[in-house]
Amino acid sequence: MDELTDFHRELIADVQGDADAMGMITAEAFLEKVSEILDEAGEASSLSQGYFSGRNGQKTVQVDAYSWDPTDEEGVLSLVICDFVLSEEPQSIGKTDINKLLTRLVEFVVAAKTREFREKLEETSNGFVIADLIARIWKQVGKIKLILVTNRINNSKTDAQPVGSIGNVPVTSNVWDLSRIQRFVSSGQTREDLIVDFAEDFGDPVPVLKASYDGAPLESFIAVIPGTQLAAIYDKWEARLLEANVRSFLQARNKVNRGIRDTIRDEPNMFFSYNNGLTATAEAVEIADMGEGLLLMSATNFQIVNGGQTTASIHAARKLDQLKDVFVQMKLTVVPPDLAEEVVPRISQYANSQNKVNAADFFANHPFHIRMQEFSRRVLAPAGDSSYRETKWFYERARGQFADERARRTPAERKRFDAEFPRLQFFTKTDLAKFENSYRCKPHIVSFGAQKNFGELARVVGEEWGRGDAGFDEVWFKRLIAKAIIFKNLERLVPHQPWYAGGYRANIVTYAFAKVVHDAEQRKRVLDLDQVWKLQRVPVAMERACLAVAEVANEVITHPPAGVRNLSEWAKKQACWAELSKLPVDYEAGFFDSLIDPDEARANKRDERREREARSGIEAQREVVSQGADYWKQVLAFGESIGKLDPREIGILRACTFLPTRIPTERQCVAALTIADKLEKYYPDS
Known part of the structure; x- marks a missing residue:
């Protein structure tokens, strides 16, 4: 309880600090903080606050926030009620009080459907806005989620409980109490163990065949699960069932998904034959031998x-009568918790799937990408000489992250997000591979396409990382961004050149970038990537050199040797790169003057590292404040989770979590940054 008590006190301090800073009442500040957690946990996205409390006849009605996505095929309407108690010690909340609060949400929905209730409300009030929304979308609502958020401790352990229906719309309830919030903040665990009780909660147990021998490393089973049962399980747990998936199911509306739905509708009895089935894991299973x-x-x-x-x-087709004839094959592997991080991604990688999962998805969990993501969220890019503010480059490690980050924000928050992460400074894993392999003089590999190129980089980086990861530091990341700036600048300029006849831009860009790097190396020089990073643009001499090479690259790519007709295939040949690499280019003298000695580049890297280690107290304090309390909470939670913090370090990091209410001392800030740097090398293994 001591840990939870400490967390409660810190939470209260944070909420009060936020309330003071933003001119809100404490309950409102608490709800805003928890809304971010609900979003990140997949409980409810893009919540809008809209406090309303009143009466409908003798019934008390209340709502504090809501979420509705008109593009959501499931038609989930989420409604939130907030229970915030300002106290030094954590308080408890029982089933009676929980039901009383959730009933207020139910009564609000019931009231909202009546014109009489809506007409009594002021049209500018939150109550009218939400009630009017419910009335307009009611025919589209497929499910209602009632969510209670509270800083009290829930004594009745319930999660995703069905509570009946309103009209014909099923209703479930969820409670996010202090313990659950603390679990999420500390380790990302948002719930008690997710236990799917097939026999008790979902009709019948599932017949299985054991598919592993006695003494096998992992226990495995083969099963056939009814579509109705699978739909019911997903209806209760939703995206939580997919937490370990190699990618998120982001309501893709592609041909394969339509094909699945068409099969359910038109040939449900053939679904088992046509579908590849499921691959599932569990930490433990209960198996009964009935003879x-x-x-x-x-x-x-x-x-x-x-x-x-x-x-x-x-699940989307669960209302169709044909679902009763749908059956799905399932391979289930029992993976103990201590092996989950290592084994589950591999199972995801090698399993058959209805949609082809690209190699880029599989490598997303590699520590290299996790580190690059961390840098991209933290490292501020200089304003340069053409901007007035520092920004960041958003690295999308897992598909859909950027869109999700934007979508879950309010319009005002999106403006701030767009200013911090300009859309032009967004790049993916496959973009990274293009930048890096072009710089590594592998344009023919880049020309094979995103996936094969990524696979090649994954192999090489994996080998380099295995020999030592120290080189992939913040300086490496900054120079990666410099490569991105050069590459993207070429992409923008090439189509506007008089010699460009259309087509093969991608090939021309990667070949031109590689050629510039190659020719610099031939003179035992390198591009000054540190200058590009500082300017956040390509220097004029370098830009002109790139365009001069691009024209030569265009000539080589579009005029292959006799007998070669497919220019795209020609660009994939080592011979194509060999031909360009040996051709002379008429560079302006200023280009070679702008190059630097490799030893100078290494010295720059050492200097930046020393500068980072020797930050002044004021600079350290500025950086600590700019990172914000949430960042330091994450650092603290991570450090504690891996047991790499001593009591002094915990105290220093905890002092940083009270921003902006209390500012740590300069000495504390220097120490905090040192601790963060120390933990950085452990981060990929989290």
Whole structure:
């Protein structure tokens, strides 16, 4: 309880600090903080605050926030009620009080459907806005989620509980109490163990065949699960079932998903034959031997690691009568918690899937990408000489991150997000591979396309990382951004050149970039990437050199040797690169003057590292404040989770979590940055 008490006190301090800074009441500040957690946890996205409390006849009605996405095929309406208690010690909340609060939400929905209630409300009030929304979208609502957020401790352990229906719309309830919030903040765990009880909660146990021998490293089973049962399980747990998936199921509306739905509608009895099925994992299972075969009774922390689209498509079609004829094959592997981080991604990688999962997705969990993501969220890019503010470059490690980050914000927050992460400074894993392999003089590999090029970089970086990861530091990241600036600048300029006849821009850009790097190396020089980073643009001499090479690259690519007709295939040949690499280019003298000695580049890297280690107290304080309390909470939580912090370090990091209410001393800030640097090398293994 001591840990939870400490967390509660810190939470209260944070909420009060936010309330003072933003001119809000404490309950409002608390709800805003928890809304971010609900969004990140996948509980409810893009919540809008809209406090309203009143009466409908003898009934008390209340709502504090809501979420509705008109593009959501599931039609989920989320409504939130907030219970915030200002106290030094954590308080408890029981089932009676929980039901009383959730009933206020139910009564609000019931009232909102009546014109009489809506007409009594002021049209500018939050109550009218939400009630009017509910009335207009009611026919589209497929499910209602009632969410109670509270800083009290829930004594009745319930999660995703069905509570009946309003009209024909099913209703579920969730409670986010102090303990659950603390689990999420500390380790990302948002719930108690997710236990799918097939026998008790979802009709019947599932017959299974054991697919592993006695003494096998992992226990495995083969099963056939009814579509109705799978839909019911997903209806309760939703995206939490897909947490370990190699990618998120982001309501993709592609041909394959439509194909799944068409099969359910037109040939449900053939679904088993046509569909590749599911690959699932669980930390533990309960198997009953009934004499005539094995039955899967329950699974702890059940996860669908491959087949998320199949699952969600079946759920979307759950109202169709044909679902009763749908059956899905399932491979279930029991993976103990201590092996989950290592084994589950591999199962995801090698499993068959309805949609082809690209190699880029598989490598997303590699420590290299996790580190690059961390840098991209933290490292401020200089304003340069053409801007007035520092920005950041958003690295999308997992597909959909950038869109998700934007979508879940309010319009005002999106403006701030766009200013911090300009859209032009967004790049993906496959973009990174293009920048890096072009600089590594592999334009023919880049020309193979995003996935093959990425696979090559994944192999090389994996080998380099295995020999030592120290080189992939903040300086490496900044120079990566410099490569991105050069590459993107070429992409923008090439189509406007008089010699460009259209087509093959991608090939021309990668070949031109590689050639510039190659020719610099031939003179035992390198591009001054540190200058590009500081300017946040390509210096004029370098830009002109790149364009001069691009014209030569265009000539080589579009005029292949006799007998070669496919220019795209020609660009993939080592011979194409060999031909360009040996051709002379008429560079302006200023270009070679702008190059630097490799030893100078190494010295620059050493100097920046020393400068980083020797930050002054004022600079350290500025950086600590700019990172914000949430960042330092994450650093503290991570450090504690891996047991790499001593009591003094915990105290220093904790002091940083009270920003902006209390500013740490300069000495504390210097120490905090040193601690963050120390933890950085452990971050990929989190």
